[in-house]
Amino acid sequence: MNGSTRSEPVGVILAVDPDRFADVVEAARGAGLTVTGEQPILGTLSGTIAEDRIAALRAVDGVESVDRDRAIGLPPPDSPIQ
Template sequence: MGTVSVPVIVSVADDQLADLPAVVDALRDAGLRLGEVLIAAGVVTGTVDSDRISSLSAVPGVVDVERERTVGLPPPDSPVQ
């Protein structure tokens, strides 16, 4: 069984935002397939092989790496609200 690609959200330290392009390059080198870079929030999204998540956490300037989650809500006319 091969590795599974998972969506992740990477939080970058506030004091590293001025050097965000270098952090993004290091994340790519660590295996991140880039999705979006949200500069104002200091967040980078993308996908990575599940066995490489810890590699992303080791990148200088990275505060947290978490798997992206999906939340489903019932439709507005549903009796469960």
């Protein structure tokens, strides 16, 4: 087993300090985040990162929370209640 194997990237959504948004985004990129969306007014951003780098992302000064991106499937509006 090779110790240099990287874990698969996962989608994440971050809440960050909106007053330092640009600086926090750059620091998050430095921790390994590939940014896919920025919402500076809301103080959130989304992106992907290797699963083994999530702890480093949480440690970035100005990152308030890191949540995994999740897909939720809903039945069509005309389907019966289940």
